[in-house]
Amino acid sequence: MARLYQIIFVLVSLSLISGAQAKLSQLTAAVGHFPPYIFCDDKPIRGMAVELVETAYQEVGIRVEFKCYPWGRVYNLARESAVDLTFPYLRNQDREQDFHYVAPMLAIKEVFFHLKSRSFSDLMDKEGELTVEDLKPYKIGGTIGYRYGELIDEYDGKYGLSLGKTANLNFKKLIRGRIDLFVESFIVGYYEVSLLEPPFRELITNLPLPISTEKLYLIVSHKHPRRQEISKLFIRGLTMARAKGVKQKLLEKYTLPDTP
Incomplete structure (x- = not known):
């Protein structure tokens, strides 16, 4: 029986390692209603910040599923890594205890x-x-x-x-x-x-x-086992998206003035 448990333990460990090393192809983001950055009333969820994050991850071959909740629940889900990421947040010391601030998205x-x-x-x-x-x-x-x-x-x-x-x-x-x-x-x-x-x-x-x-950030929980990978991919994709003028296109789409 002890031998059987050892085999099961090894198989489960290998499965976890394999899963952890699998290439990311999809992420889940929890967000709240914050127009014009996020429109939760629309299906699909849209908004300037949503489309910026979506485009950044598309640049590196990753699809993002967006889910809307009240902001309190958004924070808790993201903190416990029940979802992969959330945005947009201002930086503060209290929040830094729970989250890694990946990169500034918008001013x-x-x-x-x-x-x-x-x-x-x-x-x-x-x-x-x-x-x-x-x-x-x-x-x-x-x-x-x-x-x-x-x-x-x-x-x-x-x-x-x-x-x-x-x-x-x-x-x-x-x-x-x-x-x-x-x-x-x-x-x-x-x-x-x-x-x-x-x-x-x-x-x-x-x-x-x-x-x-101030800057608005995309953030990932310190508890998330793949936070470094999620962060690096976002930074790479955001750089590529900005080089294509995505921010200005989104401002024009939502008929918004640019922040000087």
Whole structure:
């Protein structure tokens, strides 16, 4: 009987080794709804970030299956390597304990949106970074559940952000004059503006000085046995895709402005 167990153990071990060394041909990605980067309501799942990841892996001969879940579940599935990867995430120390940050996919720039009818010359002419005192005269809107960096945290602590449930509601507050400025990422903000009624779209612009600029990453769990291979293939494929101008093509497809 002991001999039989030894044989079974050897066979299982060889099978695992063989499986681990098999060439990757398909991956599974867990994502959440985050337009225009990810549209979970569409079948198949689409969006600028989805198509960028899909194209990058296609360049190296790998198919990606995308599955949508609430973001909390996305994080847990990816952390436990129940799926192969997830995206797009900002880098932070807490998350680095669970995940390997593979490569920056896209830049995300937070800006102030405002009505074109208002000049904000004091902010426009500002040299250097904005301070909370620069923002003191203005009522600023934000979206519930989002953080916008240290400057806006400080403003919120001193003067209080005017919070709305969605970006769409915040843009409506801006149009109605209930807030002076609305802080949102550049690409997401202009996507939301594109959903407004045509007469209102033309009313809105943004201050050129960014509040912050960060990178969005594809990440893989430290627990994943093939994280290094998954990572190297993505970096190689992303480099090839960028050389073909994929990012610009996706911006044009989704009628989005490029992040300066």
